Amino acid sequence: MKTSKLAPIVFLISSxxxxxxxxxxxxxxxxxxxxxxxxxxxxxxxxxxxLSGVGSTYQAMLNxxxxxxxxLGTSAGAALGSTIGVILNLWxxxxxxxxxxxxxxxxxxxxxxxxxxxxxKTRLLLSGIVSGMFFTAxxxxxxxxxxxxxxxxxxxxxxxLEPVFTQSEWQFFIGVAGVSFILMxxxxxxxxxxxxxxxxxxxxxxxxxxxxxxxIRLFVVSSILIGIVVSYAGIIGxxxxxxPHITRMLFGVNQRRNMIxxxxxxxxxxxxxxxxxxxxxxxxxxxVAIEIPVGVITAFFGAPxxxxxxxxxx
Amino acid sequence: xxFAPFFKIMKRSLILSGILMxxxxxxxxxxxxxxxxQGYVVTSPEAAEILAAIGVEDxxxxxxxxxxxxxxxxxxxxxxxxSQISIEKVIAWNPKIVFATVPTQQxxxxxxxxxxxxxxxxxxxxxxxxxxxxxxxxxLTKRNDVANQLxxxxxxxxxxxxxxxxxxxxxxxxxGDQFWTASxxxxxxxxxKLVGGRVLFHDLPNDYGKVSQEDVVMRNxxxxxxxxxxxxxxxxxxxxxxxxxxxxxxxxxxTAEDIDPDLIVRATPRSRExxxxxxELLHRLPDNENQ
Numbered sequence: 249m250k251t252s253k254l255a256p257i258v259f260l261i262s263s264x265x266x267x268x269x270x271x272x273x274x275x276x277x278x279x280x281x282x283x284x285x286x287x288x289x290x291x292x293x294x295x296x297x298x299l300s301g302v303g304s305t306y307q308a309m310l311n312x313x314x315x316x317x318x319x320l321g322t323s324a325g326a327a328l329g330s331t332i333g334v335i336l337n338l339w340x341x342x343x344x345x346x347x348x349x350x351x352x353x354x355x356x357x358x359x360x361x362x363x364x365x366x367x368x369k370t371r372l373l374l375s376g377i378v379s380g381m382f383f384t385a386x387x388x389x390x391x392x393x394x395x396x397x398x399x400x401x402x403x404x405x406x407x408x409l410e411p412v413f414t415q416s417e418w419q420f421f422i423g424v425a426g427v428s429f430i431l432m433x434x435x436x437x438x439x440x441x442x443x444x445x446x447x448x449x450x451x452x453x454x455x456x457x458x459x460x461x462x463x464i465r466l467f468v469v470s471s472i473l474i475g476i477v478v479s480y481a482g483i484i485g486x487x488x489x490x491x492p493h494i495t496r497m498l499f500g501v502n503q504r505r506n507m508i509x510x511x512x513x514x515x516x517x518x519x520x521x522x523x524x525x526x527x528x529x530x531x532x533x534x535x536v537a538i539e540i541p542v543g544v545i546t547a548f549f550g551a552p553x554x555x556x557x558x559x560x561x562x
Numbered sequence: 563x564x565f566a567p568f569f570k571i572m573k574r575s576l577i578l579s580g581i582l583m584x585x586x587x588x589x590x591x592x593x594x595x596x597x598x599x600q601g602y603v604v605t606s607p608e609a610a611e612i613l614a615a616i617g618v619e620d621x622x623x624x625x626x627x628x629x630x631x632x633x634x635x636x637x638x639x640x641x642x643x644x645s646q647i648s649i650e651k652v653i654a655w656n657p658k659i660v661f662a663t664v665p666t667q668q669x670x671x672x673x674x675x676x677x678x679x680x681x682x683x684x685x686x687x688x689x690x691x692x693x694x695x696x697x698x699x700x701x702l703t704k705r706n707d708v709a710n711q712l713x714x715x716x717x718x719x720x721x722x723x724x725x726x727x728x729x730x731x732x733x734x735x736x737x738g739d740q741f742w743t744a745s746x747x748x749x750x751x752x753x754x755k756l757v758g759g760r761v762l763f764h765d766l767p768n769d770y771g772k773v774s775q776e777d778v779v780m781r782n783x784x785x786x787x788x789x790x791x792x793x794x795x796x797x798x799x800x801x802x803x804x805x806x807x808x809x810x811x812x813x814x815x816x817t818a819e820d821i822d823p824d825l826i827v828r829a830t831p832r833s834r835e836x837x838x839x840x841x842e843l844l845h846r847l848p849d850n851e852n853q
Contacts, residue, residue, distance in 0.1 A: 276780040283803025284776040395645060396792070399740030399772070410774055412740075414800040526774070535765030539774050 300514020303488025321380030325353025347475030407543030439504035486550020725758030
């Protein structure tokens with residue numbers, strides 16, 4: 249009883265400390281904070297928020313503890329869409345391309361995983377992994393054929409939270425981020441439906457949830473969100489997978505609470521990972537700070553955690 | 563009931579394969595004699611320019627699509643592009659020597675060496691390297707006199723270059739998309755130093771590397787040098803947060819419009835021209851100091 253009351257306070261204090269550290273550590277002056285740290289913080293926050301929130305949604309909606317945008321191939325689909333946008337030089341429409349890619353990959357996974365009118369758990373993950381591999385292969389091919397866009401495509405593949413903005417692109421991004429937060433609250437509003445769906449489609453239907461309709465709506469909304477986030481930040485894995493599990497352990501299994509706390513914890517955790525990615529290079533080499541792609545850091549934390557969940561479930 | 567039928571088949575197939583082997587042997591011997599072309603396959607644009615400058619362009623039989631100077635090289639057959647070479651096509655030319663750039667083409671070089679093909683690699687970081695490479699190519703192609711003359715001229719020219727008047731500017735060299743930059747242990751870094759500039763990221767752990775834009779702005783370069791096409795001065799000035807950078811305030815941003823990217827990233831006899839242009843650019847007065 250006591251720990252569950254203490255946990256939110258500890259979480260709040262440590263996340264404020266993390267954000268302060270992220271903004272203020274080893275910074276030249278206030279203009280650097282305003283021009284580089286703050287946009288990066290906003291993108292990291294948004295990305296972690298969306299990936300974990302959508303991860304929690306997927307896990308409930310598909311009734312599968314290993315579902316997340318990365319394992320289901322949605323991120324890879326969105327990344328392929330964004331890569332095509334980048335190659336065509338359509339910078340303003342890259343989020344739209346990301347959304348289309350996410351939608352296509354989601355549809356592909358859905359069609360592959362359907363068996364006898366129901367979604368099959370194992371087939372879902374397998375088709376997600378397979379389509380993810382396929383989309384990544386297509387990105388690699390495009391990278392091979394378009395060497396002058398190498399830097400941008402590597403950023404999409406490995407995750408990068410410091411995009412180059414012009415002033416107008418920055419304003420556009422703030423708008424897009426606002427829309428994303430609103431869409432996230434739309435997801436949160438479906439928490440009760442999702443809670444019913446964790447008991448299986450049959451139970452949910454008997455409780456009056458139009459399972460098919462809810463699923464389609466949530467698929468489209470989450471594809472928009474993943475498309476936006478991946479087009480700016482690239483593929484960042486494991487955040488959407490591990491965070492809902494951590495919050496379930498810390499705060500219990502209430503779906504609404506799980507979604508909201510997952511989103512916030514995911515945001516803070518990604519900020520933490522990006523902090524490490526930005527500054528760990530200085531430990532190895534004392535000249536210029538060489539940054540490590542943030543996707544590498546999340547995989548370092550996420551992969552052992554993934555294994556641990558697998559072992560525990562057995 | 564014996565092994566007789568089996569032996570019969572075996573005998574026949576032995577004779578057949580014997581005949582086949584003799585035919586193949588003749589075919590190979592014949593084709594070897596016929597195919598004894600003694601040309602150079604050049605996959606390195608830098609090596610191609612040096613070879614052309616010492617007058618052996620006619621011995622080059624095949625190039626990569628990036629080998630575009632002198633322009634007459636573009637009429638030669640290609641074996642692929644700089645980073646995507648068809649090793650089969652290289653071997654098919656049966657070259658006397660293959661000239662390549664390392665480390666980019668190291669994989670191809672290793673394969674060719676396994677096949678016993680003579681290879682020459684270039685990785686030029688300084689004018690000293692360049693002069694030595696010219697002399698070495700002269701020996702290889704038996705054009706010592708021309709090559710040594712060229713090398714001596716270049717040596718003399720380098721000795722006349724000075725760092726110019728005024729304070730030495732910090733130069734941020736952007737060699738590729740997403741803040742790929744060069745250290746001072748590269749040829750472009752050497753040229754910047756030669757004409758009096760200082761390389762902003764001289765302390766990169768590798769010769770080339772990716773930095774964060776926050777670090778670029780924090781180090782505040784006096785001059786920005788973009789060595790790849792597709793980025794204009796306005797693009798750089800419009801990057802958010804760059805308006806306080808000295809180079810953006812003074813407009814000392816030089817792109818592909820001011821200096822041909824090939825001229826500045828390649829180490830060739832043409833680099834003399836690059837040094838002259840670069841020296842003029844680095845010491846050009848800022849637009850707003852012309853009162």
